[in-house]
Amino acid sequence: MTILIPILGDQLTHDLASLRDVAQQDAVLLLMEVADETTYVRHHKCKIALILSAMRHFAQEARAAGWTVDYVPLDHPDNSGSFTGEVARAIARHHPRSIRIVEPGEWRVKAMIEGWAARFGLPVEILSDDRFICGILEFQTWAQARGDLVMEFFYRAMRRKTGLLMTGDGQPEGGAWNLDKDNRAPPKQGLNYPEPMHFTADSVTNDVIVLVNDRYADHFGRLETFTLPVTETQARRALAHFIRTALPDFGTYQDAMVTGQDWLYHSWLSPALNLGLLTPLHVAQAAADAYAAGDVPLNAAEGFIRQIIGWREYVRGYYWLEMPDVAQANALDATRPLPDFYWTGETDMLCMAEAIRNTRDHAYAHHIQRLMVLGNFAMLAGVRPQAVADWFLVVYADAYEWVELPNVIGMSPHADRGRLATKPYAGGGAYINRMSDHCGRCAYDVKQKVGSKACLFNALYCEFLARHEQRFRRNRRMVQIYANWDRMKPDIREAYRASAATFLDSLEPAAPGWAR
Ligand code: FAD
Ligand code: DLZ
Numbered sequence: 378m379t380i381l382i383p384i385l386g387d388q389l390t391h392d393l394a395s396l397r398d399v400a401q402q403d404a405v406l407l408l409m410e411v412a413d414e415t416t417y418v419r420h421h422k423c424k425i426a427l428i429l430s431a432m433r434h435f436a437q438e439a440r441a442a443g444w445t446v447d448y449v450p451l452d453h454p455d456n457s458g459s460f461t462g463e464v465a466r467a468i469a470r471h472h473p474r475s476i477r478i479v480e481p482g483e484w485r486v487k488a489m490i491e492g493w494a495a496r497f498g499l500p501v502e503i504l505s506d507d508r509f510i511c512g513i514l515e516f517q518t519w520a521q522a523r524g525d526l527v528m529e530f531f532y533r534a535m536r537r538k539t540g541l542l543m544t545g546d547g548q549p550e551g552g553a554w555n556l557d558k559d560n561r562a563p564p565k566q567g568l569n570y571p572e573p574m575h576f577t578a579d580s581v582t583n584d585v586i587v588l589v590n591d592r593y594a595d596h597f598g599r600l601e602t603f604t605l606p607v608t609e610t611q612a613r614r615a616l617a618h619f620i621r622t623a624l625p626d627f628g629t630y631q632d633a634m635v636t637g638q639d640w641l642y643h644s645w646l647s648p649a650l651n652l653g654l655l656t657p658l659h660v661a662q663a664a665a666d667a668y669a670a671g672d673v674p675l676n677a678a679e680g681f682i683r684q685i686i687g688w689r690e691y692v693r694g695y696y697w698l699e700m701p702d703v704a705q706a707n708a709l710d711a712t713r714p715l716p717d718f719y720w721t722g723e724t725d726m727l728c729m730a731e732a733i734r735n736t737r738d739h740a741y742a743h744h745i746q747r748l749m750v751l752g753n754f755a756m757l758a759g760v761r762p763q764a765v766a767d768w769f770l771v772v773y774a775d776a777y778e779w780v781e782l783p784n785v786i787g788m789s790p791h792a793d794r795g796r797l798a799t800k801p802y803a804g805g806g807a808y809i810n811r812m813s814d815h816c817g818r819c820a821y822d823v824k825q826k827v828g829s830k831a832c833l834f835n836a837l838y839c840e841f842l843a844r845h846e847q848r849f850r851r852n853r854r855m856v857q858i859y860a861n862w863d864r865m866k867p868d869i870r871e872a873y874r875a876s877a878a879t880f881l882d883s884l885e886p887a888a889p890g891w892a893r
Contacts, residue, residue, distance in 0.1 A: 382396065384406055385460075387428070394506065405471050408432050412458035415429075420770075474500075476493060508656045599737055692787075693783075727816075728750045728813060762785065
């Protein structure tokens with residue numbers, strides 16, 4: 378009798394824990410394309426195409442490596458549409474003595490898997506996902522010992538654990554843990570932005586594109602622009618290309634935004650990383666090696682490695698620590714529905730229009746577009762965090778709940794009472810003007826305070842500070858902001874608030890059915 382090894386769509390790693398220490402002749406690998414997963418939210422077309430194509434390529438490679446693979450395509454006539462239904466059918470086909478699976482990335486799926494032993498009367502071994510550098514229990518132990526969740530200290534622990542950018546005597550390379558002060562430069566004129574590596578669709582991907590266009594034609598997003606890596610080999614080439622062409626300037630221009638430049642110096646590796654085509658340690662080690670070889674400066678290597686072994690691991694630990702309650706968190710009592718233009722892109726605010734265009738075209742927007750434009754606007758406008766979370770889960774090719782939810786609920790709208798971020802990531806037009814070239818080309822004027830042409834971020838920011846004065850005035854990190862606010866003449870403050878109210882009243886709510 379055999380062991381059944383289900384491999385989920387974001388577990389496409391040939392060295393997955395469930396594939397270790399098993400004789401190939403004793404195992405059947407099960408990959409399942411199921412409607413429940415393709416539609417539990419109405420994912421961007423690119424995201425569905427990416428996952429199904431990568432799953433099909435992974436199955437081909439696993440077969441070539443000697444595994445027996447049972448692959449259930451979406452259009453199989455007996456496809457039950459769910460993981461549990463497909464495991465039941467596979468048990469009937471293969472009569473396994475046990476099931477072996479790596480823990481999934483979502484609370485919802487974990488609950489499902491935990492029901493399998495009783496349902497099928499078989500032993501179910503759930504292995505921890507050691508592609509992550511920090512285990513779920515390890516994060517909980519760290520959080521309990523500290524009593525707070527300061528990312529910087531977690532990041533230092535991960536630097537020590539991995540030895541990345543550490544000297545032989547246990548000190549951070551260059552003497553400082555965090556070189557952010559050397560980063561965050563505004564974009565200069567005349568920079569040459571490197572193009573990330575694009576991949577031409579092969580017949581497997583083309584078949585999937587036809588399937589997605591047929592079944593999910595009314596989902597958000599364009600698919601004609603699909604060029605993401607779908608295999609480990611392609612993902613490794615994309616990583617090498619990024620390190621050679623973009624990493625040297627990654628740190629310096631990490632927070633910049635430029636009209637028409639969809640990636641700047643960002644890696645666009647999150648879709649491949651989150652599927653498992655790359656592992657975080659491999660990616661971070663490649664950046665550290667480039668620094669050791671003298672190919673990239675320390676501020677770039679450190680800034681990039683911090684995102685991977687710091688932020689990425691941290692939000693995953695936070696997700697499993699705080700679920701399920703965090704999914705419903707709404708500390709700022711925000712109730713507004715998501716505005717319709719998040720789906721249509723029809724807005725004269727150039728920063729928003731650009732971020733939404735990038736999102737529609739590539740199922741991608743870089744971090745500052747997500748945080749300081751799309752997330753910031755939603756927070757200032759008081760949009761219900763769960764509506765924002767649904768949007769973010771739908772529209773990005775890298776979005777899985779374990780990584781999307783902490784960023785959306787904790788980082789962006791401060792809905793978790795500041796457990797993840799000690800201050801809300803809120804800003805007015807001045808921030809966007811400093812970090813981008815958008816404002817000079819926008820229909821609104823960032824310098825105008827009130828009136829129909831005044832930048833809406835300014836009015837919304839002022840209204841946000843007024844609305845949440847009681848909560849934030851005593852926040853240590855917001856003292857200066859409220860000191861500036863206090864210096865504002867009361868009639869200007871009122872004019873801002875009136876502009877914000879008029880604008881918010883005019884917002885068209887999204888039509889139902891876009892996200893779920
Ligand atoms: P780069 O800028 O090149 O960074 C390198 C890598 O660092 C990324 O590939 C990613 O793996 C990691 N990283 C950086 N910041 C974070 C972070 N805050 N959390 C987790 N990993 C991080 N990231 C996702 O992978 N999936 C999401 O669904 C997601 N939703 C987000 C929602 C909001 C509101 C915000 C503010 C951020 C979100 N992020 C999410 C984090 C970050 O924006 C993306 O990881 C990043 O934009 C991916 O593009 P990149 O690969 O070019 O990243
Ligand atoms: C997101 C997604 C989609 C769109 N489709 C599938 C699928 O057909 N089969 C599959 O195994 N996984 C898919 N996924 C990824 C799962 O939703 C993901 O594995 C769970 O959310 C756990 O993280």
